[in-house]
Amino acid sequence: MKTKLPLWVIRLLRLISQKEDFEYFLGDLEEMYQERYRQKKGTGAMRLFLLRHLFSLVDLRVILKKLFFVGQTESMWRFNLKLSLRNFARHRGYALTSLTMLSLGLFTVLVIALFATYELSFDRYHEHSESIYRTQRHVETGDDTFTDAMLPAPLAAAAQLEIGEIERWARLCKFREAGIFRIDEQTTYNEPRYIWADNDLLKLLKVEVLDGELSEALSDPGDLVITESTALKFFGTAYAVNKTLEFRTGFHEDVTMRVTAVIKDLPPNTHLQFDLINSFKTLETAHFRDIINNWDINYYYHYLQLGRHADLASVESRLNTVLARNVESEADSKTTLSLQPITDIYLNPLGEGWLLGPSSDKRYLYFFFFIAVLVLVMSAINYVSLATVRSAKRAGEIGMHKVIGASGSQVFWQHMTESLMLSLLASMAAIGLVNLILPTINQAFDLSINADLIMNWEFFVGFFAVALVIGLLSGLYPSIILSSYKTTEVIKAGRHATLKFRGLRNVLVLVQFVASIIVLMSSVLVYQQLRYVRQADLGFDQEQLIIFPLGTLETISKFDLLKTNLEQHSSVVSFSAASQFIGGNQLFKETFELADAETGEIKGINSVRFGVEHDFLRTLSATLAAGRHFNRQIPTDLNEAIMVNEAFMRQAGLSDYEAALGQQISVDFNWGERLELKLIGVVEDFHLQSMKSAVEPAAFYIRPDEYMRAHVKINTTDMRQALTEIENTVKSIAPELAFDFSFQDDQIASLYQMDRKMERALYYLTIITVLIAALGLFSLAVFIAQQQRKEMGIRKVLGASSKSIALKFSWYFIKLILLGLVVAVPLAFWLMQDWLNGFAFRMKIRPETFILVSGSIFLLVLVSVGLQVYRISKTNPVNILRNQ
Amino acid sequence: MKGTYLGEFEELVLLVVGVLGEDAYSVSIKTEIEQRTQRNPSIGALHSSLKRLEDKGFVTSYAGHGSEDRGGRKKRLYHITAAGKQALSKSHELRTTLFQLLPGS
Numbered sequence: 001m002k003t004k005l006p007l008w009v010i011r012l013l014r015l016i017s018q019k020e021d022f023e024y025f026l027g028d029l030e031e032m033y034q035e036r037y038r039q040k041k042g043t044g045a046m047r048l049f050l051l052r053h054l055f056s057l058v059d060l061r062v063i064l065k066k067l068f069f070v071g072q073t074e075s076m077w078r079f080n081l082k083l084s085l086r087n088f089a090r091h092r093g094y095a096l097t098s099l100t101m102l103s104l105g106l107f108t109v110l111v112i113a114l115f116a117t118y119e120l121s122f123d124r125y126h127e128h129s130e131s132i133y134r135t136q137r138h139v140e141t142g143d144d145t146f147t148d149a150m151l152p153a154p155l156a157a158a159a160q161l162e163i164g165e166i167e168r169w170a171r172l173c174k175f176r177e178a179g180i181f182r183i184d185e186q187t188t189y190n191e192p193r194y195i196w197a198d199n200d201l202l203k204l205l206k207v208e209v210l211d212g213e214l215s216e217a218l219s220d221p222g223d224l225v226i227t228e229s230t231a232l233k234f235f236g237t238a239y240a241v242n243k244t245l246e247f248r249t250g251f252h253e254d255v256t257m258r259v260t261a262v263i264k265d266l267p268p269n270t271h272l273q274f275d276l277i278n279s280f281k282t283l284e285t286a287h288f289r290d291i292i293n294n295w296d297i298n299y300y301y302h303y304l305q306l307g308r309h310a311d312l313a314s315v316e317s318r319l320n321t322v323l324a325r326n327v328e329s330e331a332d333s334k335t336t337l338s339l340q341p342i343t344d345i346y347l348n349p350l351g352e353g354w355l356l357g358p359s360s361d362k363r364y365l366y367f368f369f370f371i372a373v374l375v376l377v378m379s380a381i382n383y384v385s386l387a388t389v390r391s392a393k394r395a396g397e398i399g400m401h402k403v404i405g406a407s408g409s410q411v412f413w414q415h416m417t418e419s420l421m422l423s424l425l426a427s428m429a430a431i432g433l434v435n436l437i438l439p440t441i442n443q444a445f446d447l448s449i450n451a452d453l454i455m456n457w458e459f460f461v462g463f464f465a466v467a468l469v470i471g472l473l474s475g476l477y478p479s480i481i482l483s484s485y486k487t488t489e490v491i492k493a494g495r496h497a498t499l500k501f502r503g504l505r506n507v508l509v510l511v512q513f514v515a516s517i518i519v520l521m522s523s524v525l526v527y528q529q530l531r532y533v534r535q536a537d538l539g540f541d542q543e544q545l546i547i548f549p550l551g552t553l554e555t556i557s558k559f560d561l562l563k564t565n566l567e568q569h570s571s572v573v574s575f576s577a578a579s580q581f582i583g584g585n586q587l588f589k590e591t592f593e594l595a596d597a598e599t600g601e602i603k604g605i606n607s608v609r610f611g612v613e614h615d616f617l618r619t620l621s622a623t624l625a626a627g628r629h630f631n632r633q634i635p636t637d638l639n640e641a642i643m644v645n646e647a648f649m650r651q652a653g654l655s656d657y658e659a660a661l662g663q664q665i666s667v668d669f670n671w672g673e674r675l676e677l678k679l680i681g682v683v684e685d686f687h688l689q690s691m692k693s694a695v696e697p698a699a700f701y702i703r704p705d706e707y708m709r710a711h712v713k714i715n716t717t718d719m720r721q722a723l724t725e726i727e728n729t730v731k732s733i734a735p736e737l738a739f740d741f742s743f744q745d746d747q748i749a750s751l752y753q754m755d756r757k758m759e760r761a762l763y764y765l766t767i768i769t770v771l772i773a774a775l776g777l778f779s780l781a782v783f784i785a786q787q788q789r790k791e792m793g794i795r796k797v798l799g800a801s802s803k804s805i806a807l808k809f810s811w812y813f814i815k816l817i818l819l820g821l822v823v824a825v826p827l828a829f830w831l832m833q834d835w836l837n838g839f840a841f842r843m844k845i846r847p848e849t850f851i852l853v854s855g856s857i858f859l860l861v862l863v864s865v866g867l868q869v870y871r872i873s874k875t876n877p878v879n880i881l882r883n884q
Numbered sequence: 885m886k887g888t889y890l891g892e893f894e895e896l897v898l899l900v901v902g903v904l905g906e907d908a909y910s911v912s913i914k915t916e917i918e919q920r921t922q923r924n925p926s927i928g929a930l931h932s933s934l935k936r937l938e939d940k941g942f943v944t945s946y947a948g949h950g951s952e953d954r955g956g957r958k959k960r961l962y963h964i965t966a967a968g969k970q971a972l973s974k975s976h977e978l979r980t981t982l983f984q985l986l987p988g989s
Binding site: 005021023024025026027028029030031032034035052053055056057058059 | 910911914926927928929931932950951953954955957958959960
């Protein structure tokens with residue numbers, strides 16, 4: 001009895017084995033199969049048996065070889081390479097154009113990928129970065145909702161007691177003002193980057209110790225951990241353990257701190273930046289009140305690490321229970337806690353003023369990603385359309401190959417080789433370019449992207465994979481088309497060939513137009529939005545306004561003396577002070593209560609509070625909307641008057657300002673007492689922070705013990721002279737102050753650092769994109785024009801003018817660009833509308849922008865194409881036609 | 885010389901090739917191994933072992949005629965070389981020497 005080996009076995013075997021082995025393998029299988037058949041095995045067992053042996057015959061090397069040489073031998077592959085190189089050498093212009101476009105595209109993508117990698121690398125270097133969280137607080141009060149990370153300090157101990165999944169918990173506190181550290185009588189430093197933290201913070205985060213021991217470094221009052229560069233600055237040595245210095249709190253007597261450890265400077269890619277850590281325990285002794293065991297003070301960041309198998313939702317819900325048990329919730333407000341992974345903080349930052357270090361915005365990341373994809377698509381399309389246009393020229397070459405005996409697959413692989421080689425060359429060029437330019441990019445954008453980020457094999461493999469895919473995809477179409485040419489057709493007349501894929505070329509050119517219009521439009525719009533935000537009127541005069549902190553109570557007590565002396569200078573317009581800077585950190589808020597005019601019901605308004613000196617609002621040149629400014633001549637202004645901004649009035653529901661004057665407003669004062677104030681004036685809204693956030697309600701009242709931030713309005717052409725005068729006066733009256741001034745407009749500008757970087761990045765990206773698009777378009781025009789030289793020549797002989805010919809041939813592009821505009825403009829509009837929705841203050845998208853951008857693109861196309869065609873149509877038709 | 889080491893399975897296959905003499909090819913080797921040991925090697929494992937043995941110069945191969953059972957397809961016959969025999973006896977010697985050194989035997 002005989003049986004037949006199933007057909008699928010033979011097919012599979014052919015697929016996996018080399019030609020030479022196929023017969024032997026098949027013979028073996030057949031023999032074993034027959035043997036088993038004689039033993040009368042069941043079909044299931046037979047199938048299993050066949051599968052097992054088939055599988056055992058699989059050789060990965062053979063499979064790989066087969067994949068790469070479909071219908072090819074190794075020598076063919078070598079031949080393809082040689083032929084491609086020769087082709088590149090012969091058509092240098094074409095090869096160079098394609099190469100430039102591809103490498104520009106890949107370069108852009110690489111840079112964006114690098115940037116994205118950097119942005120996503122934030123806080124991922126900590127040992128347990130995936131299980132470290134920061135608590136967030138979401139508060140809903142009436143129609144007002146906000147999210148921050150400020151929580152009471154006792155939460156830590158209470159939560160740890162009940163929630164077993166919490167492995168570590170560290171509280172962190174950062175004051176608004178710079179810390180004042182006195183090394184000795186002569187040397188005092190203002191250190192803005194200092195925090196207070198529990199000892200466990202050093203275990204949560206990855207910090208490298210240089211000197212001392214970290215395990216107990218922050219467990220006692222007076223313990224201080226500093227970074228290497230701070231140690232060098234303070235003591236001239238990194239080995240500073242056990243050195244002591246004075247910490248000046250400003251509201252309490254000085255505290256002696258002892259350095260317990262010196263750590264390496266922090267890497268740039270963490271949201272939590274600091275140079276000095278005071279132990280949290282110090283806060284208990286160094287503050288004039290108990291602010292640590294108080295559930296009502298929401299002022300502390302909480303970082304925690306969860307156990308490996310902890311359930312996030314369950315921990316969150318128990319956290320909320322702990323909080324609710326300890327904090328009496330107000331009737332109309334609801335507070336919920338949640339945990340934010342530490343790796344998310346950088347891209348989803350808290351409100352302005354509450355940041356602990358650098359922050360970014362994932363919207364930018366999305367936008368850049370979007371541009372990267374478009375650029376990649378554009379450069380691929382450039383290649384495809386160029387290759388297809390040029391294929392007409394190569395029709396003869398391909399025909400010749402075929403006559404000599406090349407098969408379709410050989411022609412296919414030959415052209416595939418070319419495109420793969422180009423993309424590989426381009427990716428190498430791109431990597432070289434990036435390495436060359438990276439330092440410049442870092443410098444220009446104040447980034448610290450390390451080339452190491454790409455100098456690892458994963459990145460290389462990924463990048464080359466992208467390049468290969470681009471090469472494959474863009475090579476696919478031309479290769480298929482070229483290999484499908486009928487020999488006789490192409491030998492006889494090369495022109496037939498191009499007609500075949502004119503349709504697809506149109507689509508590609510159209511897609512490219514659409515892509516570049518979208519990139520250009522959206523870049524211009526993003527650019528406009530960023531400028532709008534940055535240059536909009538803040539509502540107060542930030543020019544020629546000098547600000548400096550007055551530091552300690554000792555200096556604040558000399559305020560009046562300072563004022564009289566400073567205002568004697570002719571350059572000083574006015575000198576005043578307030579409890580906080582505009583655009584400064586951590587704008588303090590307070591709940592103000594006022595009775596509703598009609599119902600008499602008490603209403604709470606959560607508002608930013610400024611303790612000010614009489615002249616503060618005048619110094620800012622804020623505009624009065626109603627009532628009057630504070631006046632030193634009216635003694636009741638000191639304790640019984642309040643001014644608010646329009647946002648406050650809106651929140652309170654008071655639309656008639658004049659009628660509202662005299663309204664009683666009360667506010668918490670000195671921890672428990674209440675201050676009863678009378679509304680004397682309303683100022684027009686001015687921005688307390690950057691334009692990215694909306695104007696919040698603000699209230700101003702006189703608080704002489706809070707004159708912590710001095711504001712000097714000057715009017716001078718000689719800034720240096722004025723500054724020296726001010727500095728000398730301040731130093732003579734308050735020698736204890738480390739005079740450290742800045743300009744209000746710089747302070748505001750610093751809020752837009754990130755945005756300005758983005759503006760510049762966008763600028764360059766747009767240039768590159770337009771360059772790629774223009775290059776592609778231009779070369780396309782050149783090739784098409786050259787192809788149709790004969791037609792032009794004949795037209796000219798028959799009497800057409802150069803101009804009419806140029807117009808006729810440009811018409812093809814004009815049609816496409818018009819169509820492209822029709823598709824791209826609504827798309828760009830829709831995309832950008834969506835993007836802009838994330839801003840509190842957004843410009844209106846103006847139609848002029850679209851018209852201007854469309855117009856300039858149109859002009860660009862017209863000029864580049866028209867010039868090219870015109871140049872050819874100007875040549876003497878004899879020269880063209882003689883060649884035929 | 886590079887790679888003259890004999891793996892355990894390779895040694896077994898080489899021995900069987902020697903034993904079978906003129907009729908050593910993949911399926912017959914497989915059957916022999918199945919009968920002598922309790923193993924059931926896959927055909928692929930045999931082919932790769934044979935290939936390696938051939939690369940090391942321990943066996944030579946030549947094409948043989950097909951039988952009816954094979955659907956008339958050729959088989960690749962293997963023959964042990966002098967180097968193969970030497971490798972086998974070397975390995976045998978080593979084992980015997982070591983075995984004699986085993987205490988209590």
